[in-house]
Amino acid sequence: MRKAETCKISKLAIRDTLDVVGGKWKLVLSSILMSGPRTFNALAKEAGISPRILSKELQELEMNGLVSRTVCDTKPVTVLYAMTPYSETLKEVLEAMNKWGQNHRLKILKQQ
Amino acid sequence: MRKAETCKISKLAIRDTLDVVGGKWKLVLSSILMSGPRTFNALAKEAGISPRILSKELQELEMNGLVSRTVCDTKPVTVLYAMTPYSETLKEVLEAMNKWGQNHRLKILKQQ
DNA sequence: TGTAACTACTATCCTTTTTGTAATAAGTAA
DNA sequence: TTACTTATTACAAAAAGGATAGTAGTTACA
Numbered sequence A, B: 001m002r003k004a005e006t007c008k009i010s011k012l013a014i015r016d017t018l019d020v021v022g023g024k025w026k027l028v029l030s031s032i033l034m035s036g037p038r039t040f041n042a043l044a045k046e047a048g049i050s051p052r053i054l055s056k057e058l059q060e061l062e063m064n065g066l067v068s069r070t071v072c073d074t075k076p077v078t079v080l081y082a083m084t085p086y087s088e089t090l091k092e093v094l095e096a097m098n099k100w101g102q103n104h105r106l107k108i109l110k111q112q
Numbered sequence C: 001t002g003t004a005a006c007t008a009c010t011a012t013c014c015t016t017t018t019t020g021t022a023a024t025a026a027g028t029a030a
Numbered sequence D: 001t002t003a004c005t006t007a008t009t010a011c012a013a014a015a016a017g018g019a020t021a022g023t024a025g026t027t028a029c030a
Helices: A003-021 A027-032 A040-047 A051-063 A086-111 B003-021 B028-033 B040-047 B049-064 B086-111
Strands: A070-071 A078-082 B068-072 B078-082
Touching: A003 A027, A003 A086, A003 B028, A003 B040, A003 B086, A027 A040, A027 A051, A027 A086, A027 B003, A027 B049, A040 A078, A051 A070, A086 B003, A086 B040, A086 B068, A086 B086, B003 B028, B028 B040, B028 B049, B028 B086, B040 B049, B040 B078, B049 B068
Parallel strands: none
Antiparallel strands: A070 A078, B068 B078
16 A cells, blocks of 8 residues: 555544544543443533533443433432443553653653 | 542643644644644645734734744745644644544444 | 745634532432 | 432633635745
């Protein structure tokens, strides 16, 4: 395959990824859920996100199979959100961004 | 370190990363430049981005040391944009997203 | 001499998307 | 009644992105 085509495919793939997981919250929420399931309120508090946005983001993640939603038989009802087998595939992306962000922060600090 | 702290640090790092390379274009532009330098117009055409946005995105990338800008002594003058040593550190992120996007596209196609 | 063409932008205006705040619903129980 | 859960709605604000035209500098050509 020629280089130009490889570039086009890569560009497309990255756009696809951004379509699913781009924006301000989806990767942050995913990274939180990586360390275990959370209830709606716990997620909202931990991420610092308003319920409106959280609800919307979770729905979109669920639609793409990246988050599971489990209603628990408690009083009052609670709902647990968690990673899914498919969202395990996001780990590489999250790990790379986690690493890059930490390294970048160090770089910025050194400059001052 | 406790798990809760690890989670907080990861969340922060991912937010940092998104602050620098989030949005619709920065990672796409970076992935194009990965395969070699481009002029302003070439980038605009290849990415399908309007000059106004392209100019803004390139400035922001340059400010963060992720893109170099070289004025060439041609007639008429051309400007070459390219990766920098620092932007090499983005390769892991781009590679992970490239891989995920391709895999996700396959998954979607299978479902239909 | 004027005019067209080519580069890299910039200015203006506008639309769309995203995000936030606040209020509120439905269900249950102390 | 009050409190607690998970949401949802209405409204407003901000950010992001896009379309179009225009500027500046230079060359080429009639």
